[in-house]
Amino acid sequence: MSDRQERYDFHLTTEQEERAQELHDRSIVIDLLFQGPLSPSVIPTNLSDRIKEECEPLREDPMAYSALPAKRLRQLSVRGELPEFKDEWYRSGITAGNRELDLSSPEAIMTSMGEAQEQFDRFPWLVKALTAADIREAKRNNLKAGILTAQDPAGLGRNLDLLEALHGFGLRVLQLTYNNQNLIASGCMEPANGGVSAFGMKFICRLNELRIVVDTSHCGARTTLDACRLSTQPVIASHTGAEAVYPHRRCKSDDELRAIAATGGVIGVFAMPWFIHEDPNATTIDHVLDHIDYIVRLVGVDHVGIGTDWPMSDVDWSLVYFKEHIAPKLGFAQGDGPSTELIQGLERYGLFINFTRGLVARGYDDEEIEKIIGGNWLRVFEQVWGR
Structure with missing residues (x-):
């Protein structure tokens, strides 16, 4: 079935x-929580089955069992054995998407840096976005740009010097906390809603000095408001929703949305079916x-973007396992985490x-x-990173 046949029916003339096609083709399109470009529906069934057989000996180690499929897909992609990786990215029209680092532990930091750099080294069509100009140049040259971001900074501990090293590597967007409490702040799943700690104040100051964008997506309400008050640079939520539209703890209240916009920041709306x-x-x-629509009406069109966070570059059976065995350990409510549900109209990138x-x-x-699909993100990048 062609892309045109699969397109969601908006009853357009x-x-x-x-x-829409001309506008999409000419615009800089940015997905700031880009789990793609792969998704379960573009991964060949025989490959999914082969990976499942390889994973079976790891069933007693839930984290390893859950992580191996995505790791294998990354390896196959960089070796050129999974052409769907490049094909689907170009088919999407996305100019720039984030390449996520895992900063949850020292070991994860080293591993994810290597995995991210391997993509930049092995894909001649993928460039590391260090400035807004890199994204513009990628668009001009029909290349794709990867933005290094991270969601869980727990592995940094209290070592602010590591932030400088990570910035040197290319980190440009960093979330303060992932769902739970850490040394920096309270996440959105913390009942206490404690806000930013004394160390967190220093952390935000260092992010500002290094010109790393402050991300509040998985932060609690008070943390989000504190970050907007403390930061001297625009604050964002790379992937969230409007609580007034659907009351989920991963969504932001009107006060939070207004506070982010008041910093000059942008709210990226996600495509997570259960959120x-x-x-x-x-x-x-x-x-x-x-x-x-709601966020545009509330804070204006200059403060809205896209950060889909879904679908994942994974296989269906692994996603089901993740929801049952891993998601609860990451602060998700029982049954309230990544699985096989898809947004109708965004079944793949x-x-x-x-x-x-x-x-x-x-x-x-x-x-x-143009602003919503990428221009607003680019404006923030220009302001924080430089042109």
Whole structure:
């Protein structure tokens, strides 16, 4: 089935379809929580089965069993044995997407740095985005840009010097905490809602000095408000939703959304079926667009972006296992974590144009759409990283 046949039905006219395609093609498109470009539906079934056989001896080690499939997919991709990796990224039209570092432990830091750098070294079409100009140049040259980000800084401990080393490697966006409490702040799943600690104040100051963007996506409400008060640079939420649209703890209140916008920051709306709508099996891209619409009305079109966070570069059976055995250990409520549910209209990254098509359907003009699908992120990058 072709991409055009798979596209979500927004009831666009032929003229609107042509406008959306032209706009998507010419724009800088940024997904700031880009788990792709692979997704379960583009991974060959025989490959998924082969990886499952390899994983079976690891069943007694849940973390290793869960992590191996994604690791194998990365290895196959960089060796050129999984052409779907490049094909799907180019089919999506995404100019820049994050390449995530794992800073949860010293061992994870070393491993993920090596894995990320291998992609930049082995893919001639992928460049490391250190400045906003790198993203613009990638677009001009029909290349793709990878933005180094991280979600869980727990492995840094109190060593602020490591931040400087990571910035030198290319880290450009860092979240303060991932769901739970750490030395820096309280996450969104912490009942105490403790906010930013005394050390966290120093941490945010150092992020500002190094010109690393402060990300509050998995932060608690008070942490988000504290970060916006303390930071001298724009604060973002790379992937979240509007609590007023769907009351989930991973979504942000109106006060948080206003505070982020007041810093000059951007709120990236995610495409996580169980975080944006009450029925994860009947969640569509229209529900994602409802969150975008709400935030635009609340804080203005200059402060909204996209950070899908879904689907994952993984295989279906591994995602089911992750939800049952791993997600609860990461602070997710029972049954409330990554699995096989998909947004109808974003079943794979090659359908990313459905964001542009949906925004056309909802009456946004070209300038507004360009901002939402990438321009607003680029503005923040220019301000924080430099042009």
